[in-house]
Amino acid sequence: MNELTLTVLRLGFLVLMWVLVFSIVGAMRRDLLVGRRHKTGAPSAREVRRNPSLAEPPPPRQQAHELVVVEGPLAGARMALGESPILLGRAQEATLVLEDDYASGRHARLFPQGSRWFIEDLGSTNGTYLADRQLTRAQPVELNVPIRIGKTVIELRP
Amino acid sequence: MSAVDAAVRPRRNIELVLLILALIVGCGANAMTAINEGTQLGSDFWMETSILAAASLGLHISLRFRAKYADPLILPIVVTLNGLGLAMIHRLDTPQSDYGNAQARWTVVGMALAAIVIWFLKDHRMLRRFTYISLILSAVLLVLPLVPGITAGDINGAQVWVKFGSSTFQPGEVAKITIGIFFAGYLSTNRDLILLAGRRIGKLQLPRFRDLGPMIIAWLASIGILIFQHDLGMSILFFGIFISMIYVATSRASWAILGILLMFAGAMASSVIFPHIRLRIDGWLNAFDPNVFGRQYGGSYQIVQGLFGMANGGLIGTGIGQGRPDLVPFAHSDMIIAAFGEELGLVGLFAIVMLYALLVTRGMRAAIGARDAFGKLLACGLSAGIGLQCFVVIGGVTRLIPLTGLTTPFLAAGGSSLLANWIITALVLVISNAARRPVDTTPLAPDEAPTPETSSSAWGTSAPETALTQAVKQQ
Numbered sequence: 217m218n219e220l221t222l223t224v225l226r227l228g229f230l231v232l233m234w235v236l237v238f239s240i241v242g243a244m245r246r247d248l249l250v251g252r253r254h255k256t257g258a259p260s261a262r263e264v265r266r267n268p269s270l271a272e273p274p275p276p277r278q279q280a281h282e283l284v285v286v287e288g289p290l291a292g293a294r295m296a297l298g299e300s301p302i303l304l305g306r307a308q309e310a311t312l313v314l315e316d317d318y319a320s321g322r323h324a325r326l327f328p329q330g331s332r333w334f335i336e337d338l339g340s341t342n343g344t345y346l347a348d349r350q351l352t353r354a355q356p357v358e359l360n361v362p363i364r365i366g367k368t369v370i371e372l373r374p
Numbered sequence: 375m376s377a378v379d380a381a382v383r384p385r386r387n388i389e390l391v392l393l394i395l396a397l398i399v400g401c402g403a404n405a406m407t408a409i410n411e412g413t414q415l416g417s418d419f420w421m422e423t424s425i426l427a428a429a430s431l432g433l434h435i436s437l438r439f440r441a442k443y444a445d446p447l448i449l450p451i452v453v454t455l456n457g458l459g460l461a462m463i464h465r466l467d468t469p470q471s472d473y474g475n476a477q478a479r480w481t482v483v484g485m486a487l488a489a490i491v492i493w494f495l496k497d498h499r500m501l502r503r504f505t506y507i508s509l510i511l512s513a514v515l516l517v518l519p520l521v522p523g524i525t526a527g528d529i530n531g532a533q534v535w536v537k538f539g540s541s542t543f544q545p546g547e548v549a550k551i552t553i554g555i556f557f558a559g560y561l562s563t564n565r566d567l568i569l570l571a572g573r574r575i576g577k578l579q580l581p582r583f584r585d586l587g588p589m590i591i592a593w594l595a596s597i598g599i600l601i602f603q604h605d606l607g608m609s610i611l612f613f614g615i616f617i618s619m620i621y622v623a624t625s626r627a628s629w630a631i632l633g634i635l636l637m638f639a640g641a642m643a644s645s646v647i648f649p650h651i652r653l654r655i656d657g658w659l660n661a662f663d664p665n666v667f668g669r670q671y672g673g674s675y676q677i678v679q680g681l682f683g684m685a686n687g688g689l690i691g692t693g694i695g696q697g698r699p700d701l702v703p704f705a706h707s708d709m710i711i712a713a714f715g716e717e718l719g720l721v722g723l724f725a726i727v728m729l730y731a732l733l734v735t736r737g738m739r740a741a742i743g744a745r746d747a748f749g750k751l752l753a754c755g756l757s758a759g760i761g762l763q764c765f766v767v768i769g770g771v772t773r774l775i776p777l778t779g780l781t782t783p784f785l786a787a788g789g790s791s792l793l794a795n796w797i798i799t800a801l802v803l804v805i806s807n808a809a810r811r812p813v814d815t816t817p818l819a820p821d822e823a824p825t826p827e828t829s830s831s832a833w834g835t836s837a838p839e840t841a842l843t844q845a846v847k848q849q
Contacts, residue, residue, distance in 0.1 A: 222410060226693040229399075229406055230718065233725040236395050236454060240447050240732055243388050244739075303566060309582075325566055338566065 280333050280359055280372035283326070288368030289315050297372070301327035304365060305338075318342050318366025324351075332356045333372060335363055342366060385446040386438050392450035393434055397427050400457015403694055407465040410695035422464065422478050426457055429485040436489045440496070441807035445740055448806065451733045452784060452799050456481055456792075458726065459785035462713055465695055466706045473706050473787045480789035484796030491800035498804050502748045505559025508552040515545040515552065516595070520602055532605045532779050544790035546599070546608050547781075550615070551797055554755040557616055560588060561623040562747035569624050592616040593633075597640050604650060607766050607778030611759060613637055618758040619751050622741075658776040676703045677770075677777050680712030684723075684772075691719030706787040708779060711771045727768065730783075734761040737802050743809030753805040756798045 283302070285293040295302075295312060302311040305323035314323065320340035327334055336354035337344040344351045345364040362369045401423040408415050430453045437444050460481060464474030495501075501508075519525050519534050526535035526542045535542040561568075568585045596613040599605050617633035645651045653669075660666045661674035661681075668675070679702040686697060699705045699713035706713075715723045737757020744750045760783050767786075770777035781791040 222693065225406065225409060226696075227690065229402060229694075230690060230721050230725070232399055232402060233718075233722060236392070236399050236450075237725050237728045237732070239392060239395060240451060240729075243385075243392065244447055244732070244736070301566070301569075309567070322566065 279331065279374055280357070282373040283312070284371050284373050285312075286362065286369045286371055288366070290368060297326075297328075297333070299328060301325055304370075305340075312370075314365060314368050316366040316368050319368065323365050324363075326357070340365075384442045386434075386442065389437070389446035389449055390434060392447065393430060393453060396450040396454040397430065397457065399454050400426060400461065403458050403461035404464060406693065407461060407695040410693050418464065418474065422460055422474070425478050425482055426453070426460065429482050433485050433489050433492070436492050437803065440492050441803055443807050443810040443812075444492075444803040445736050445806035445810065448733065448736050448799060448803055451729050451736070452796075455726070455729055455733075455784035458714070459710065459782075459787075461694065462710055462717075462785070463706045463787045465717075466700055466713065468700070476789070477787050477792070480792045483789070484792045487793060488796040488800035488803075491797060492803060495801075495804050498749050498752065498801065498808060499746055501555050501752070502559045502562070505556055505563075508556040508559070512549045512552040512556060513595075515549040516599065518545045528604075533603045534605050534608065534779075541789070544788070546603075546605070547788075547790040547794035548797075550611065550759055550794055551756070551801070553612060554615060554619075554752055554759065557592075557619045557755055558748050558751035561619055561751055565623045565747065568620075569626070593636050593640065597644070600640070600644055600651075601648070604648075605779060606651065606654065606776070607763075607770075607780030610637070610766055610778065611763055611780065614762040615755050615759045618762070619755040622754045623747075623751055654776045654778075658773060661773060676709065677773060679703070680709050680715075680771055681773060683712050684715035687716035687719045689720050691715075691717050691722055693717060707781060708767075708777075708786065709771060710782055710786045711768050714785075715771075726785075727764075730761070730764045733757070734764075736806070740802055740806035740809050744805055745809065749805045749808060753802055753809075756802055760795070760798065 281297055283295045283297055285291055290312075293312075303322060303325055304310060304312050304314060304319075305321050306314055306316065306319050307321035310322065320338075320342070322338045323340040324344045325336045325338055327336065333356070334354045335344065335346060335351065335357050337351040342365075345362075346355055346357065347361050348364070357363065357372055359372050359374060362371055404419055404422060405415060408419060430449065433449060437449065460474065460477055463477045467474045518536050521536075524536045525533065526537045534544050534546050536545055564585075592613060596609040599612065600609040613633065613636075617630055617637075620633070621627075621630045645655050653673075657666055657669075657674040657677065661678050663674075666674050667678055683697065683699055683702055686692065691697070694717045697713075697716040699709075699716050702709045702712055711723070711726075714726060718725075734757045737753055737760070741750045741753035741757070744753055763780055763783055766775065766778055767780050767782045769775040770780075781788045783795045784792065
């Protein structure tokens with residue numbers, strides 16, 4: 217084979233490699249949009265940067281702003297809910313230390329996700345009850361729904 | 375609510391198209407060798423081509439059956455890399471050596487194992503049950519090369535192989551997977567404790583001392599690999615996987631900073647204590663010093679020859695089969711990147727680096743989509759491992775960091791590495807299948823949505839799995 221064909225083949229192979237790379241990138245393009253679907257007519261990120269007044273209003277604040285202990289040894293205690301998860305239990309490192317013999321050291325965890333709070337049992341001995349039903353997995357907590365841990369009952373308030 | 379959930383098409387046909395393109399690249403590289411050397415396409419070429427094509431199509435079909443929603447891009451990327459590696463190893467074979475056919479055999483075994491994992495591992499969360507077994511298994515695998523009787527002894531300055539009949543095996547490569555499973559299981563269980571406890575100093579939340587336990591164990595283990603097995607690369611890899619996983623689990627920069635400081639402290643101390651590491655660093659910093667270049671042990675001959683080779687290749691390379699990558703010691707394994715740099719040039723090498731980057735991105739994408747903490751951490755740790763391994767190898771060959779003895783994933787000759795990386799690919803595919811699979815969007819059952827009015831005393835029964843994802847999706 218002559219020199220020209222070899223050179224063409226050599227460059228052709230490099231082009232082929234990049235064709236593969238770009239077809240992979242092309243195939244993954246639509247997959248890269250995480251979390252948001254494009255609305256028609258919505259301002260693009262660049263437009264927002266140029267003109268901040270176009271930006272959408274921030275999502276509504278979390279509804280629940282306060283945690284109230286309704287029953288149990290700590291009845292009446294209140295606690296402001298921020299944006300970080302809350303560890304409930306008897307252990308000293310818990311955010312809300314429950315002085316309750318029926319609570320486990322690390323009993324349950326309350327965590328915000330989107331605009332709601334979720335409660336998750338952390339493998340406690342006596343279980344966590346949301347509206348009198350034992351938790352088997354993380355569940356969203358509505359306002360004023362009682363969460364029972366041992367003798368303690370807590371609720372979320374606005 | 376999100377486009378993540380909108381991606382419900384299996385996209386297996388796109389995978390097939392890309393797979394064919396990948397096979398053309400892989401086998402084309404092999405054909406280019408023969409064309410450039412002016413020889414006929416021999417039986418070796420047809421055997422390797424048919425093996426690669428049949429095995430990857432088999433894997434594609436098992437994905438169609440068992441993991442319909444798996445990521446469509448991972449398999450083509452891996453097959454391309456594997457095919458390019460096969461071609462280059464075959465091209466570097468001298469009449470006395472037969473690494474090409476050995477690599478082809480290991481490719482088949484690796485792909486078969488990947489197919490078995492895809493076929494039988496329906497749910498990756500099952501692996502979580504083996505958290506502590508994996509820890510023990512990793513410890514055993516890491517100690518194995520030091521046990522007299524089965525150890526293959528000191529090969530090329532590192533004691534990381536075991537004898538397996540007449541062949542050798544590197545158990546550390548498999549330990550990469552088991553250690554990933556252990557960290558994922560451990561961190562997904564104990565994340566809250568690590569996350570919520572601890573003292574805050576300024577902006578940095580410091581972990582409590584007893585939560586540091588696993589980190590110190592991981593650090594000691596990686597230092598142990600360094601001391602007893604003389605394997606700097608593996609040591610960096612293990613600790614790097616751990617740091618990236620704990621960072622993802624806690625999203626605390628303090629852990630990463632602490633880990634990197636520990637890593638540097640370990641590297642500094644070992645370079646003072648151990649002569650072979652001091653020689654490595656000397657060979658890296660003063661590579662072009664004639665004394666260092668010509669030194670018999672720990673010299674820079676290999677790395678400088680690699681650099682000369684890449685310089686010879688220039689921008690577009692000499693063409694596969696036209697260069698002299700055989701002048702570099704271990705061109706088929708440790709230095710295969712230099713061989714590619716010489717024969718495909720900067721343009722080709724960048725395409726390879728891009729493929730690795732895309733592979734790691736797809737792994738991370740699977741981690742983002744995964745709906746359970748264990749799957750997230752496992753996908754993330756395994757793909758971070760591949761990324762880190764590439765960085766350590768390519769960085770070493772291009773003299774950015776000291777050269778270490780890690781293999782380039784999928785490219786370099788080495789059965790154990792190929793096997794382990796195919797299993798990792800299969801695991802990431804299974805996790806991405808779980809991540810992209812559509813969730814059940816039927817409305818919540820009446821007893822699933824607690825309201826202030828509900829006061830039935832029924833105990834929560836084990837409701838179907840989709841209810842959780844449903845609950846998360848609804849908000």
